[in-house]
Amino acid sequence: xxxxxxxxxxxxxxxxxxxxxxxxxxxxxxxxxxxxxxxxxxxxxxxxxxxxxxxxxxxxxxxxxxxxxxxxxxxxxxxxxxxxxxxxxxxxxxxxxxxxxxxxxxxxxxxxxxxxxxxxxxxxxx
Numbered sequence: 001x002x003x004x005x006x007x008x009x010x011x012x013x014x015x016x017x018x019x020x021x022x023x024x025x026x027x028x029x030x031x032x033x034x035x036x037x038x039x040x041x042x043x044x045x046x047x048x049x050x051x052x053x054x055x056x057x058x059x060x061x062x063x064x065x066x067x068x069x070x071x072x073x074x075x076x077x078x079x080x081x082x083x084x085x086x087x088x089x090x091x092x093x094x095x096x097x098x099x100x101x102x103x104x105x106x107x108x109x110x111x112x113x114x115x116x117x118x119x120x121x122x123x124x125x126x
Contacts (some may be wrong), residue, residue: 011044012036013091015074018056018098018105025059031096031107032063039093046070048092056098 047064049057051073
């Protein structure tokens with residue numbers, strides 16, 4: 001019998017952007033975990049931010065560090081404003097957006113089986 005190698009699991013790259021005033025790290029952690037679980041809990045997981053040292057992005061960096069995930073900061077100066085351009089330019093699997101408090105955070109990603117967009121209404125006023 002021939003040897004078969006185990007199938008490799010694709011890397012997960014989650015872009016997290018958000019307000020410097022985003023108040024709830026629990027919402028950030030829950031959204032990150034939801035995407036990670038929906039993608040099969042890949043060992044190779046990277047959280048990508050724009051390097052903002054406060055708010056939702058800093059919360060994401062802290063959470064990623066606690067989980068042992070890779071952390072990457074990107075420079076958006078040369079990228080257009082369109083979310084899809086950011087996702088394509090940086091090979092992003094999904095985008096978690098945490099706008100100003102009171103606005104709707106969103107989870108946006110695609111898997112091989114479906115696309116997923118959710119406005120997280122339950123987190124608006126947390």
